[in-house]
Amino acid sequence: MTASFLILALLTVAGTAAAMGLRNAVHCVLALTLGFAGIAALYLQLGAQFVGLAQIMVYVGAVAILAVFAIMMTHKPGQAEASVFSSHWIAGGVVAAAVFAVLAWAIASSEAVFQLLPPQPDVTVQKIGDALMHRFVLPLEIMGLLLTAALIGAVVIAMDRKEETK
Amino acid sequence: MSSLQGYLLLSALLFAVGLAGALTRRNAILVLIGIELMLNSANLNFIAFWRYGPAPAALTGIMFAIFSIGIAAAEAAVGLAIILAAYRHSGTTDLDEMNSLKG
Amino acid sequence: MTQVFVQLDQIFVIVKYWLLGFVPAGWQPLVSAIVSVVTVVIAFPALFALVTWFERKGLGRMQNRYGPNRAGPAGLFQPIADAIKSLTKEDIVPLAADHVVHFLAPVLLVTAAFLAYAVIPVGRNMIVVNLNAGVLFFFAVGSVVELSVFMAGWSSRSKYSLLGAMRAIAQMISYEVPLVLASVVVIMQAGSLSTVAIVERQAGYTGIWPHWFVFTPWGFVGFALFMIAATAESNRSPFDLPEGESEIIAGYYIEYSGFKFALFFLGEYLGMMATSGMAITLFLGGWAAPFPFLAWIPSYVWFFLKLLALIFGFIWIRGTLPRLRMDQLMNFAWEFILPMALFNMLVAGVWHFMPPGIPRWLVCIAMVATPCILLSMRLKRKKKLQLRTYQFAE
Structure with missing residues (x-):
């Protein structure tokens, strides 16, 4: 748990959480690119240079642009949205929280994760x-x-x- | 707490955020983006396990991640095309209003 | 005597290590990185100032006028005057604009433009970071520019900005594919994505003839395609539709003023110089001297001479060619440049597997010339080329 990991993790989670919570859809995509860039930085930190750079190229350069184009093509000006969340948002949130709880419990109780960092592979x-x-x-x-x-x-x-x- | 555990917890959190987005957002494009986020969190797992695994020289985790990124790109293109077609058909991307799908 | 030339060649490296001697060992990696980054952040904007003067002067000559000639000798201090002007101007943000995104767009653009210089070797042992996947890093950073262009166009809430941004993104995406494909031939031949390795692969001379990739059939075509795509990527004339002054005022940065406008200007030129630097690294032998008897001149001098020569090419093209139309631009990208780049990869493969000699040259030249002629005939067939006739009101 180094400081750089914590900073990158915080950045990634903040970006993705903003992407899923903001009102304006274009803002969501822009926040999401921050999350994708954070994940790419984590790949670089783990020594997977090629995957990290491919991640930036594909997600920031292509998928995000595609998504903003799609949003602008389907956006109706003056359309007053009642809420950005669907009517079953409570059920969805509960399911997501439950999934995270189960995964976190599994990770915390697993013994396979207590490994030391092997030397940097070439x-x-x-x-x-x-x-x-x-x-x-x-x-x-x-x-x-x-x-x-x-x-x-x-x-x-x-x-x-x-x-x-x- | 070991570092691998940190990566796995982060990945689980990203998965949960993506799942929450996919399940609760009304805009179909943002739902698709939530699915992309879930794919990304799985990639993070692949890379973390590759780095901490017993045989990093085999490159299996990296290969998984590369192919997964490629598939995600194809998925985003086709998914957005379907959303555009649906928008043209029904005039909205609001999933609550897209309730006319019948067999 | 040769010792002096070697020291002159490595003077910046020697100075850097001399500076590092003053800091404790634990801090050396950090200080080393800071020194390299500060050098890039100072050197290239200085070059940018020089290039703007060079461009205005050169364009002036081509259009039979003087260009800037008031500030300093031959107008040389004009960039400084411009900088002071843009710094003291009021920073106007449209009332309806999305303030945060509007602010972030130029910052992101300039950051991405500077990052691209990290992998360009400007001289022997003079590179910020020798990444194993250097070329990929360059293109990954380049794709961030599209996002900043979108942010600028969208956040301004102006129809001209949005139109300009849409044009720019469509153009950048269309020309990014041939840009990458044109450089793939070099990667195939060099067998590495590291920019340093690619430059080293082009070292050496046959007689006085350097082993640059541009002096091979596939390398020449690759260089031409790369430079065309680079012109389009950096939104330069004749591909300057996104910011055509007479059509959509200034495109995606019309709602910017003062220092932010200057940042866009800086980002655009930095992007152009970075792409030129990449072209030099990939095709023109990087920092190597063109002839063995000129190898005593320091490597960084050669790099910057080549850079200025390519920039002069950009200026010359801007001074001579008219702007394309949107459909011409797209047709050119998808019907000529892209298939040509794909053919070129095939030629590079044939070149790699044929034994060296005259037959290899003949086969490869025929293989690049045939699709080039066929594709240009196909492009021309649709159009009736004739003298334009004018009708005037009576």
Whole structure:
């Protein structure tokens, strides 16, 4: 439990909690990018440089931008929202709190977590690339297929059908 | 309290925050974002277990996280496209008002 | 004699270690980091001031006027006058603006722009941090700029700001893909994401000819694509639609004034210089001298000379080319640059596996020239190119 971990953890939790609680949806996404950046910093702290930088690139650079675009496309000006939370917010909050309680209890009572930090493994990007090309080549190919399918699928779903009939 | 425990507790907390958001928000986009947050907390677990695990040289945790980030990106794109299509259909992203789904 | 040149080359490194000798051992990593960061934070804004003068002077020459010529010799103190002006101006924030986001946008932009310099080697042993995934770090930081542009455009609550931000984000996302793909060829060839390793890979000469990646078929095409995409990424003319003065005033930072406006200006130039620095690292041999007999000149001098040459290229293009239209911009990105970058990766692979010699050159040149010609013919086919005819009111 170092000071840097505590600061990053606090930042991440504050960002994500604000993202789930703020009124303005764009503010939520901006707060969320803070949380994502905090998680990326935690990855860097754990020595996973490649994953941390990929996290920033994908979440801050792409997902957040996509989300704000979607929010602005679906926002109706002058629409007075009664509440940002749905009508069953009590049940949802209770479920989430219960899940956290169970997980925290499991973590606190587990004996597997009392480990010392092993020495920093030597993970270069080259090793990750080698692993991706040899041992994990099939998942990588499937990943590429999935991303292509998702790209085409997203365009087809979001395309305005009225344009075609005109 | 060991450091691994700290990471796991943080990850559980992030998961709970994401779950709370996904279950309580009215805006469909924010619900999707809550789901993304839950995926992220799972990634944090992968990386923490990789770092504290017995064989970090095998890179399994890192690979899981990389593939998971890729899948999350695909999920966000398709999810937002579905929300846009639903918005075009019903004129709202408010989940309480989207109650006309029938078999 | 050579000893003197080596010391001159390493003078900044030597000074840094001399300074570190005064602090206790426990503080040395922290002080070392602070010294490096302070150097970057002072050196590049100073260069930015010089570049603004250079740009105004150069554009003035191209347009048959003098440019700034009042403050100091040949207007050289104009940037200082500009800085004083923007510092003393009133900071106006629109009443309807989202104050917190409005304030954070320029701060985030400048922070991201400065962070990018952490992985650019400006000379031998002169890099802030030699990351194992340096190139990835550069692009990850670059993607944060999009977010700050969105924040600026959205928080101003002005339609011009929002239009400019939307244009800028669409353009940046479209051109970020070719920017990354164009640099992938270098990573394939160098076998590393570390910027220092990439520069070292380009060291050495055949005769007097340097082993820079730009002097290979795939490297040349990669460099051209990288520079085009870099022009679009930094919103420079002819891709300056997001801030076209005559269309949407100044785009996403129209509602900023005084020092915050200056920060946007600074962030934009820092971004342009960082991307140029990355182009130098990836394709132009980094801090290496172009000829072996010039290697006695210190490495950082070469880096900054190359940087100024690339910036002069940007200024020249700005002075000569008209602005594109939005659909032309998008078509160019998706129908020419992106497929070309993908073809280029194939060529780099062929180059890697063919034995060195003349046939390899011929095959690779043919392989990059054919798609280039076909794609440009495809782009041209849709348009009727003819002399414009004007109709005047009678």
